[in-house]
Amino acid sequence: MSAVEVMPAQLLAGLELALQARGLSLDYADRRALDSVHLQVPSRRVTALIGPSGCGKSSLLRCFNRLNDEIAGCRVGGEILLFGDDVYAGAIAPPELRRRVGMVFQKPNPFPQSIVDNVAFGLRLAGIRSRLELDDRVEAALRATGLWHEVRDRLAASALQLSAGQQQRLVIARALAVEPEVLLMDEPASMLDPISTLRFEELVVALRERYSVLLVTHNMQQAARVADYTAFLHAGRLLEFDTTDHIFTNPRLRETEDYITGRMRETPLR
Amino acid sequence: MDRLHLGQHISQQFNTELAALTKQVLAMGGLVEAQLATALEAHAARDLRQVAHVVARESEVNAAELEIDARCTQILARRQPAASDLRLVLAVVRMVTNLERIGDEAERIARIAEKLGNGEFAEHYGVKLAQMGSLVRDQLRGTLDAFARMDETSALDWLRRDREVDLLYKELTRLLVELMQRESERVPAALELLWCARALERIGDRCKNIGEQVIYLVRGKDVRHTGLSRSAAPLPDAKS
Numbered sequence: 249m250s251a252v253e254v255m256p257a258q259l260l261a262g263l264e265l266a267l268q269a270r271g272l273s274l275d276y277a278d279r280r281a282l283d284s285v286h287l288q289v290p291s292r293r294v295t296a297l298i299g300p301s302g303c304g305k306s307s308l309l310r311c312f313n314r315l316n317d318e319i320a321g322c323r324v325g326g327e328i329l330l331f332g333d334d335v336y337a338g339a340i341a342p343p344e345l346r347r348r349v350g351m352v353f354q355k356p357n358p359f360p361q362s363i364v365d366n367v368a369f370g371l372r373l374a375g376i377r378s379r380l381e382l383d384d385r386v387e388a389a390l391r392a393t394g395l396w397h398e399v400r401d402r403l404a405a406s407a408l409q410l411s412a413g414q415q416q417r418l419v420i421a422r423a424l425a426v427e428p429e430v431l432l433m434d435e436p437a438s439m440l441d442p443i444s445t446l447r448f449e450e451l452v453v454a455l456r457e458r459y460s461v462l463l464v465t466h467n468m469q470q471a472a473r474v475a476d477y478t479a480f481l482h483a484g485r486l487l488e489f490d491t492t493d494h495i496f497t498n499p500r501l502r503e504t505e506d507y508i509t510g511r512m513r514e515t516p517l518r
Numbered sequence: 519m520d521r522l523h524l525g526q527h528i529s530q531q532f533n534t535e536l537a538a539l540t541k542q543v544l545a546m547g548g549l550v551e552a553q554l555a556t557a558l559e560a561h562a563a564r565d566l567r568q569v570a571h572v573v574a575r576e577s578e579v580n581a582a583e584l585e586i587d588a589r590c591t592q593i594l595a596r597r598q599p600a601a602s603d604l605r606l607v608l609a610v611v612r613m614v615t616n617l618e619r620i621g622d623e624a625e626r627i628a629r630i631a632e633k634l635g636n637g638e639f640a641e642h643y644g645v646k647l648a649q650m651g652s653l654v655r656d657q658l659r660g661t662l663d664a665f666a667r668m669d670e671t672s673a674l675d676w677l678r679r680d681r682e683v684d685l686l687y688k689e690l691t692r693l694l695v696e697l698m699q700r701e702s703e704r705v706p707a708a709l710e711l712l713w714c715a716r717a718l719e720r721i722g723d724r725c726k727n728i729g730e731q732v733i734y735l736v737r738g739k740d741v742r743h744t745g746l747s748r749s750a751a752p753l754p755d756a757k758s
């Protein structure tokens with residue numbers, strides 16, 4: 249399925265593309281997880297990636313910052329471009345790639361350290377030693393995630409004392425501190441309570457001012473609320489990509505419709 | 519026929535809710551159809567007992583509107599429907615408003631029959647009015663049937679046939695205006711007939727609105743204010 253077939257012509261015309269997957273395929277030792285996926289992720293927009301469990305969403309996300317490299321027997325074919333640079337061709341060294349393309353996982357994973365050390369982690373790794381600069385950038389990252397006023401009085405406290413919602417925003421602050429260009433999020437709100445989820449969604453919408461966000465979610469309403477564009481992945485193939493408004497009111501494909509409306513097909517797709 | 523696959527949700531409960539919703543709309547449509555038929559008979563047969571029936575039905579129609587609206591609100595709040603499910607709920611809300619108004623027009627027609635009573639007026643006008651009435655009845659039935667079968671092509675056919683109603687309305691208006699100019703003592707009766715014709719013409723418009731909603735819910739295209747009924751253009755592309 250080519251890029252042209254999965255989305256309306258001109259849909260992203262004039263938009264800068266943060267990420268592109270071109271004819272991307274991925275094989276694990278014993279199975280194919282992605283099959284000639286064409287996906288374009290526009291810059292400074294929120295793109296949601298939806299699809300049934302096991303359809304390859306996490307696998308696809310991991311391709312964008314080469315986390316799949318760590319998995320034995322995993323082979324990636326096709327191209328991934330980050331602002332036009334070919335990621336797998338070695339144009340960008342993996343550590344640099346992972347700074348530019350941050351990742352937030354389902355389970356909040358703060359390090360067992362203080363709040364401030366968590367946020368400063370990547371900065372120290374990047375060689376920043378100046379106390380003043382560290383403080384400034386930690387504060388900026390915490391402010392960007394709306395956490396600053398909640399933790400400013402206990403920056404030295406352990407990050408593990410924060411609530412799950414706060415931990416998830418802390419992890420995002422940690423990712424933002426190193427000034428990435430893209431944020432990949434893999435079901436980031438699925439462990440959060442409803443209020444923390446709303447706060448998290450507010451944050452995602454605010455992030456699109458400066459960052460490009462690719463968000464995997466099982467929560468259809470969440471995709472509908474926060475995403476500008478929505479991509480539907482099914483059995484390792486990207487079937488449909490369109491504005492979120494379009495996907496949720498009048499999707500082009502029956503498969504998309506069945507998924508977002510919770511319908512079951514009498515006959516399996518393939 | 520389940521063209522929108524309304525019965526295929528994983529949630530059986532949701533399937534049941536949507537099936538009940540469409541059934542209720544059709545039942546309300548049936549009520550309104552009966553109201554219109556009775557109102558027209560009251561005219562044709564000069565049978566004033568019929569008028570009371572139409573008026574009595576009015577409260578049933580109003581109750582149906584409220585109940586269907588409440589159901590739609592519930593579905594929106596509890597199910598957060600998307601795609602065709604969402605379009606169905608939106609279309610139903612709009613269709614029901616139009617059905618209720620058709621009921622009001624039918625009541626108006628019935629009350630005019632009452633006013634005209636047994637006072638004679640030339641057969642000629644009555645025939646034209648009856649002709650218009652039967653066209654509009656067909657239009658209502660056909661449009662509701664298109665909804666029942668989720669048949670957007672048939673909805674479009676009926677939408678386009680509203681022109682015939684408009685033409686008859688124009689003709690009848692012209693005749694009645696001529697009559698009023700000729701015979702001033704018949705102005706009151708002629709005016710009543712004119713209101714009646716106008717009520718029928720409005721019912722035609724309401725049917726058109728309902729037909730547009732059928733197209734919206736099946737095709738996902740909002741064809742209101744697009745001049746579709748006056749053009750011969752085919753419907754926007756079907757989804758693959």
Ligand SMILES: Nc1ncnc2c1ncn2[C@@H]1O[C@H](COP(=O)(O)OP(=O)(O)O)[C@@H](O)[C@H]1O
Nearest residue numbers: 276277281300301302303304305306307308319
């Ligand atoms: N490390 C792995 N090794 C082998 N198979 C994997 C691995 N990770 C995922 N898979 C398989 O690849 C397919 C896609 O998985 P995944 O990308 O996790 O889907 P999703 O995130 O959409 O639920 C599944 O069949 C899964 O079992």
Ligand SMILES: [Mg+2]
Nearest residue numbers: 305306307434
């Ligand atoms: Mg996953």
